[in-house]
Amino acid sequence: MGTTIHDVAKIAGVSISTVSRAIANPELVAIATRERVALAVQKLGYRPSPAAQSLSTGRSRTIGIVVPDIENPFFASIVKGAQARARAAGYAVIIADSDEDASREAEIATALATQVDGILLCSPRCSVEVLRTLASQQPVLLINRALAGLHSLTFDNASAIQVTLDHVVALGHTTIALAGGPPSSWSHARRLEAFRIYAHRHPDLQLIELGNFAPTLDGGIHAGDHAIASGATAVIAFNDLIAVGLLDLFRQRGLRVPEDISVAGCDNTPISALVWPALTTVDLPRLQMGSAGVDALLEMTDSPGRTVADQRNHELPGSLIVRGSTGPAPHLSGGSGLGARRSDSMRPVGKK
Amino acid sequence: MGTTIHDVAKIAGVSISTVSRAIANPELVAIATRERVALAVQKLGYRPSPAAQSLSTGRSRTIGIVVPDIENPFFASIVKGAQARARAAGYAVIIADSDEDASREAEIATALATQVDGILLCSPRCSVEVLRTLASQQPVLLINRALAGLHSLTFDNASAIQVTLDHVVALGHTTIALAGGPPSSWSHARRLEAFRIYAHRHPDLQLIELGNFAPTLDGGIHAGDHAIASGATAVIAFNDLIAVGLLDLFRQRGLRVPEDISVAGCDNTPISALVWPALTTVDLPRLQMGSAGVDALLEMTDSPGRTVADQRNHELPGSLIVRGSTGPAPHLSGGSGLGARRSDSMRPVGKK
DNA sequence: ATGAAAGCGCTAACAC
DNA sequence: GTGTTAGCGCTTTCAT
Numbered sequence: 001m002g003t004t005i006h007d008v009a010k011i012a013g014v015s016i017s018t019v020s021r022a023i024a025n026p027e028l029v030a031i032a033t034r035e036r037v038a039l040a041v042q043k044l045g046y047r048p049s050p051a052a053q054s055l056s057t058g059r060s061r062t063i064g065i066v067v068p069d070i071e072n073p074f075f076a077s078i079v080k081g082a083q084a085r086a087r088a089a090g091y092a093v094i095i096a097d098s099d100e101d102a103s104r105e106a107e108i109a110t111a112l113a114t115q116v117d118g119i120l121l122c123s124p125r126c127s128v129e130v131l132r133t134l135a136s137q138q139p140v141l142l143i144n145r146a147l148a149g150l151h152s153l154t155f156d157n158a159s160a161i162q163v164t165l166d167h168v169v170a171l172g173h174t175t176i177a178l179a180g181g182p183p184s185s186w187s188h189a190r191r192l193e194a195f196r197i198y199a200h201r202h203p204d205l206q207l208i209e210l211g212n213f214a215p216t217l218d219g220g221i222h223a224g225d226h227a228i229a230s231g232a233t234a235v236i237a238f239n240d241l242i243a244v245g246l247l248d249l250f251r252q253r254g255l256r257v258p259e260d261i262s263v264a265g266c267d268n269t270p271i272s273a274l275v276w277p278a279l280t281t282v283d284l285p286r287l288q289m290g291s292a293g294v295d296a297l298l299e300m301t302d303s304p305g306r307t308v309a310d311q312r313n314h315e316l317p318g319s320l321i322v323r324g325s326t327g328p329a330p331h332l333s334g335g336s337g338l339g340a341r342r343s344d345s346m347r348p349v350g351k352k
Numbered sequence: 353m354g355t356t357i358h359d360v361a362k363i364a365g366v367s368i369s370t371v372s373r374a375i376a377n378p379e380l381v382a383i384a385t386r387e388r389v390a391l392a393v394q395k396l397g398y399r400p401s402p403a404a405q406s407l408s409t410g411r412s413r414t415i416g417i418v419v420p421d422i423e424n425p426f427f428a429s430i431v432k433g434a435q436a437r438a439r440a441a442g443y444a445v446i447i448a449d450s451d452e453d454a455s456r457e458a459e460i461a462t463a464l465a466t467q468v469d470g471i472l473l474c475s476p477r478c479s480v481e482v483l484r485t486l487a488s489q490q491p492v493l494l495i496n497r498a499l500a501g502l503h504s505l506t507f508d509n510a511s512a513i514q515v516t517l518d519h520v521v522a523l524g525h526t527t528i529a530l531a532g533g534p535p536s537s538w539s540h541a542r543r544l545e546a547f548r549i550y551a552h553r554h555p556d557l558q559l560i561e562l563g564n565f566a567p568t569l570d571g572g573i574h575a576g577d578h579a580i581a582s583g584a585t586a587v588i589a590f591n592d593l594i595a596v597g598l599l600d601l602f603r604q605r606g607l608r609v610p611e612d613i614s615v616a617g618c619d620n621t622p623i624s625a626l627v628w629p630a631l632t633t634v635d636l637p638r639l640q641m642g643s644a645g646v647d648a649l650l651e652m653t654d655s656p657g658r659t660v661a662d663q664r665n666h667e668l669p670g671s672l673i674v675r676g677s678t679g680p681a682p683h684l685s686g687g688s689g690l691g692a693r694r695s696d697s698m699r700p701v702g703k704k
Numbered sequence: 705a706t707g708a709a710a711g712c713g714c715t716a717a718c719a720c
Numbered sequence: 721g722t723g724t725t726a727g728c729g730c731t732t733t734c735a736t
Contacts, residue, residue, distance in 0.1 A: 014706075014707085015706065015707045015708075016707090017706075017707060017708080017709095018705085018706055018707075021705095021706085028705075028706095029705070029706085030705055030706085033705080033706080052712090054712095055712045055713065055714085056711085056712055057712085058712075
């Protein structure tokens with residue numbers, strides 16, 4: 001470092017503005033000159049100073065991404081997808097972990113505002129008002145949460161629940177429980193809603209709401225006894241972690257999965273394939289959500305004049321992955337069922 | 353945005369340099385003035401432009417962290433620790449995922465050089481020469497890899513292996529296998545070395561090297577049959593993922609863990625507590641490694657004149673976590689052993 | 705097609 | 721203790 005545009009200009013025998021042009025808008029510079037500049041750049045290993053560029057242009061070619069917890073594989077994937085796409089577009093990504101703290105989200109987003117061109121807010125926990133304020137100060141794209149008037153990208157939570165229910169119903173289950181996530185979770189609300197709609201449409205089924213649980217292993221363990229008490233033969237969990245907790249507790253209680261009770265998760269976290277039996281779950285395209293988020297955000301920063309009427313929310317579909325943790329309802333399988341019917345087949349969310 | 357230091361100066365009735373001082377070095381400014389400035393800042397919601405600051409000072413208050421794969425929980429934790437510490441110190445963190453590609457590491461690190469004050473290179477796969485070149489161009493701190501002349505932070509791989517061996521030996525195992533990681537892995541090399549040293553010191557034991565395996569579930573599954581063929585009653589895996597793969601294969605082969613064979617992992621990844629039986633593993637302080645990495649890096653950037661003779665490598669100790677996947681050697685437990693002796697006790701690495 | 709020059713917003717001497 | 725001023729490295733009119 002230390003080599004500036006002046007050094008290049010000197011060596012190439014041109015002015016600094018020509019160097020600048022030759023790099024940013026080559027078509028404005030005569031071929032011969034362009035080549036001399038390129039040579040000088042090469043020779044000196046010159047790299048424009050991002051700070052100077054950003055001071056001059058007002059754009060930093062940097063975006064921010066704030067997540068509740070980068071250790072959560074769900075967000076790690078989104079970050080990975082976002083980072084890859086951003087880098088490909090010549091943008092750097094500043095990462096910020098809010099530690100699940102709603103107040104810190106706003107604080108971070110505000111601090112970031114000065115140094116980035118836009119922000120990806122993943123599963124923000126903060127209030128609607130705060131979100132609106134943040135969005136009024138800078139380009140903001142919500143991921144995994146929607147809000148009227150703000151750009152957002154979400155998963156199709158309704159189909160996720162629906163397709164999972166269809167699956168267990170097809171296996172003959174008629175008493176099915178839902179182990180919900182945190183009450184404050186936006187996606188939980190959407191899924192619960194879908195669960196209830198399903199219940200209305202299928203009055204013959206017993207659909208039981210077990211309540212809210214922490215989206216962790218312990219949350220699942222906690223939910224387990226409720227599930228047993230409910231008499232359900234299949235339990236659909238808010239996420240894979242809760243599902244794994246259920247698996248654990250059922251084992252402790254001497255219940256076999258899926259012979260005695262079926263369990264389904266959601267998210268297709270790596271863990272879901274590693275436990276035994278492997279979890280039936282819904283794969284949500286997390287990497288894609290990250291890259292699509294960057295695309296949408298950059299589009300926002302590039303086209304300043306967008307009307308509020310633009311279509312602002314996009315939903316990404318998930319797909320059911322059937323594995324060993326779900327099986328025929330007990331009364332159908334005739335009791336003993338020895339082997340786990342493991343299948344790694346995948347099928348897309350057909351509904352909707 | 354858009355409010356500059358000039359606006360603040362005008363409102364506070366002082367010059368811009370006073371504003372600058374009042375913010376950066378309050379002690380150089382009269383209390384009364386300081387307060388007027390603070391008020392104006394407050395009123396306008398003024399935030400200094402990082403670009404301007406960085407152009408002027410030559411420091412960006414930003415650091416870069418490059419990891420082979422952010423989806424790998426091992427790195428996610430390091431990033432989390434680093435991010436938290438950096439943010440606390442007023443630094444932003446640019447994240448870059450090299451996708452396990454050694455050539456991309458260098459490319460990224462070079463590109464980053466212009467916009468950050470220093471770089472954290474996590475488990476870099478690239479060559480010694482490339483590493484040296486990068487370090488000559490900017491402050492670089494290696495994480496999970498050491499190299500003479502470069503600053504680095506590593507785990508105490510030797511103790512990790514040693515303490516695990518001590519553990520299984522104490523359980524009566526005499527034929528113990530090591531399922532190694534990728535041959536190119538620096539930590540694998542260190543662990544293998546420790547394994548061999550242990551073998552030399554304990555000629556009474558049969559310590560078997562199973563070879564190199566991919567640090568994944570499949571790697572473990574692949575290693576499983578080799579382990580069985582070796583006649584070992586305990587297998588120490590390079591990491592938790594391989595250990596989980598072993599668990600899976602042993603179950604397929606009808607072997608009970610730990611009654612028939614013990615398995616130990618390394619890293620204490622979240623997964624290790626979620627599988628069944630839960631894995632005995634070595635907890636490596638990953639969050640701490642991230643934060644310590646930032647500390648060390650910032651120290652480097654702050655004290656330019658450090659001699660090569662400085663102590664440049666620090667080792668962080670791990671601690672053995674005994675769970676259900678390890679148990680008494682088969683010939684000792686008398687065969688049937690019904691329950692898994694699960695214990696979540698933790699004990700520090702005593703040796704060394 | 706190219707050059708001169710005016711900023712971008714801030715810091716850091718240097719005066720007073 | 722505070723103000724003046726000269727950059728930091730680049731982009732971008734505006735001339736030529």
